Structures are given as structure tokens and as C-alpha cells.
Amino acid sequence: MADFSLQLNDDQLQIKDWIHGFAKDVMRPAAQEWDDREEFPWPIVQEAAKMGLYGLDFLMNAMSDPTGLTLPVAIEEIFWGDAGLGMAIMGSGLAAAGITGNGTPEQVMEWVPQCYGTADDVKLGAFCVSEPDAGSDVSSLRTRAVYDEATDEWVLNGTKAWITNGGIANIHVVVAAVDTSLKGRGQASFVVPPGTKGLSMGQKYKKHGIKASHTSEVVLDDVRIPGRCLLGGKEKLDAKLARAHEAGRTGEGQPAMKTFEATRPAVGAQALGVARAAYEIALDYAKERVAFGKPIIMNQAIAFKLANMATQIDASRLLIWRAAWLARNGGFTNAEGSMSKYYASETAVRVTEDAIQILGGYGYTREYDVERMHRDAKIHTIFEGTSEIQQLVIARAISGLRVE
Numbered sequence: 001m002a003d004f005s006l007q008l009n010d011d012q013l014q015i016k017d018w019i020h021g022f023a024k025d026v027m028r029p030a031a032q033e034w035d036d037r038e039e040f041p042w043p044i045v046q047e048a049a050k051m052g053l054y055g056l057d058f059l060m061n062a063m064s065d066p067t068g069l070t071l072p073v074a075i076e077e078i079f080w081g082d083a084g085l086g087m088a089i090m091g092s093g094l095a096a097a098g099i100t101g102n103g104t105p106e107q108v109m110e111w112v113p114q115c116y117g118t119a120d121d122v123k124l125g126a127f128c129v130s131e132p133d134a135g136s137d138v139s140s141l142r143t144r145a146v147y148d149e150a151t152d153e154w155v156l157n158g159t160k161a162w163i164t165n166g167g168i169a170n171i172h173v174v175v176a177a178v179d180t181s182l183k184g185r186g187q188a189s190f191v192v193p194p195g196t197k198g199l200s201m202g203q204k205y206k207k208h209g210i211k212a213s214h215t216s217e218v219v220l221d222d223v224r225i226p227g228r229c230l231l232g233g234k235e236k237l238d239a240k241l242a243r244a245h246e247a248g249r250t251g252e253g254q255p256a257m258k259t260f261e262a263t264r265p266a267v268g269a270q271a272l273g274v275a276r277a278a279y280e281i282a283l284d285y286a287k288e289r290v291a292f293g294k295p296i297i298m299n300q301a302i303a304f305k306l307a308n309m310a311t312q313i314d315a316s317r318l319l320i321w322r323a324a325w326l327a328r329n330g331g332f333t334n335a336e337g338s339m340s341k342y343y344a345s346e347t348a349v350r351v352t353e354d355a356i357q358i359l360g361g362y363g364y365t366r367e368y369d370v371e372r373m374h375r376d377a378k379i380h381t382i383f384e385g386t387s388e389i390q391q392l393v394i395a396r397a398i399s400g401l402r403v404e
Contacts, residue, residue, distance in 0.1 A: 002067045002068075002325070003067075005067070008073065012065075012067075012070055012073055015073065016074070016077055030082075034085060035372055041088050049118070053089065055118075059096060067324075068324035068325045068329065071324065076269045076272050076317075083379075084212030086270065091124065096112045098127045103231040103232060104233060115171045123169075124170055131161050141175065141187060143175070143176040144177055148224075152227040153226060154229065155224050156174060159218070165214055168216075173231075191231065199219070207379075209379055264384065266324075267345070267383070268320040268340040271347065274352065274373050275309075275351040278352040279309045279310065281369060282354070286302050306358070308354075316343055316344035316347045319339055319344065320340040323337045324340075334394075335394040338385070338393040339390070342390035345377075345380035345381045352377045353374055
């Protein structure tokens, strides 16, 4: 077990500075253009791949850190650069986490590299859980997976909604119901290999924020995949289903929930990066903007707002680092992952709104980036478990009761 320390080691500090340079020199200057275009920013992701930021090696290096802090530190810097571009760079990580969390070592070795490709041939991964009628309620997924014993194939049918990289990804990881009588306990995760017939992109969503990240429906129409594409394997799935039927319940988590639990501190770090970026702009502006003969930061109304912003940002970081450390050293005991994601995402919305208020009319225009950051912040209170779902998880953890 690694010691918990708030002092980053030399490697972590080097990574932080390395990514900050990329965020400052490559992401920041391009952010507004890609927000306006609402297209996937292939050139930016390719730049990230060439420098080693987008790819399996970086992900494995960050995830193998025994302190757990390398990944949230890296993500904070990426999203300080820009959330839309950051999501384009980080989006494949959710598919990789889905494979890593549910697959066999052989499946991880085969499929995770294909979520990224190479620096010369960039690929994407997509994690497909949500549906038009099943967002927060993951247990009610309608997408079905039926096993065809004669051909050793799984047949997938359904529609997934709000999928990052949906339809343009090389690898799609799909969570589907295998036994509907067991609800969430009757689900499994599948890899849909590139070029599989029957998988197509539905509507592409026009979004309030993170516009550089591609989000769309994924339609599965009689998608046939080999038996080996069931993550974890059929023997393990059959045993899990049998135990669930026999006991009436099981302590084993849903595949989607296992992925989300592992990534919640990372999502908190995304929100943290956006909040810090907006705070820094507001602080600089408040020190430079003169009204009634003095910098506006000399007024308590502004100074106290900035003091609250700084405190909430630091509190968010502490919660995220604690959760990231626990995830690598014994696991969450009291919904610490949900706490970090919940607090940081709410902080990002509050801080970016306060930043606009401090900049006044300028803050509401696109001349300053806080307008975009405010739009980008909001999604963090919604995706990978809404704030209300995080509160529910926390409430259940502290009470020991199934709060509804």
C-alpha cells in the first residue's frame, strides 16, 4: 500500500508540467475554433498521440501509479486547457476502462490497444451504456444480447444514446441485457470489433458544451459478434447468472457500474481543471480591471467571491486525490469516489458562473473563455452519474440502507 501524500513526486511533477505545456500551447489557442466547428478535433488528438499523451502507454503508466494521483493530476491539466478538446483526448479511456474492468487479461491485451491505434494511425474507443429511456437507471437497459449456440456468436439489438465517440470509434464496448429477469445483475459487456455489420451511428447531438467532443446515438441492428467478444468469457457469465438466480440477489456489481465507480475521481478531475481555468482568468481580470478608481478585487464583493472559488477548488482537489488514492489502495469505504465527482462537478458550475459575473459583460461574450468554460462545466453534473445519483450513492453508503 502506497503512503498517502499531498506532495507530488518528481515523475508526477514532470508529467504535470509536460501536459500543462501542451494544454497552454496547443489546446488553448485551438479551443474556440473547435467549439465553433462542433467537429471531432482529429488534428489535436493526433498531436496528443505524437507527443505520447493519447495512447495506451500513457494510460497504463498513469493507471499503474501506486499513489493513484498521476491520472487525476494529468486530467486536471488537460481540462485546464479545454474541456471539449480534453474530452476528445480522454473519451477513449472510458472504453479502455470498460475492457480492463470486465475483461480477461487476454481480452485487455487484444482490445485496449485498438481503442487508441498508433501515433500515425489514431483510433478511438466508445463505451455504450446509456439509452433513450435508460440514463441514470442503468438496470433498465433494453439493448439485448442473445447467444447463438450454433455459431458461437452473440447477437446484439438496441439503441444507445449520448455516446462519446459513438459511430466514429474503432472499438465499441456495449453493455447489454443477457437475462432481463435479473435486471442490472443480468447484464454483460461486449466488444464490437471494427467493421462489424449492423452497427451504425444514429443522430449526432448538438450540445450546450464540450462541442469538440463527438456525441451520438449508436444503433445495433442484428449485430453478430464472436463468442470471444463477451468480456470476461461465457463461463464466468453463466456462473454469475446462476448464482444470481439461486440466491435471488448477488453482491457482484453491474458491468457499467464497475466502470463508472473506477472513473468517478477522473471525471471529478475534469471538472476541477475547468474550474481552475475559469478561476485563474477571473482572478487576473479582477486584479487588472479598475472601477471607481481601484482594481475591482479591492471590493469585498469580488474578493470574497474569489476566496470562495479558491477554497472550493482546493477542497475538490483534496476529495479527488483521496478517492484516487483509495481506488488504488484498498477501495472506497464510504462512497469517496462519488463524493469527489459530486463536489467537483458542482464546484465547476458554480466557479465558472462566478467567473462570468466577475467579468461582467465581457464574461458573457466570447472575447473571454469563461463563457465557453461555463457551458463546458455543466455536463459534469450529468454524465457518468448525475449529481442526484452521486447523492444517492453517498446516502446509501452512510446509512447502510437502500435509500430510494
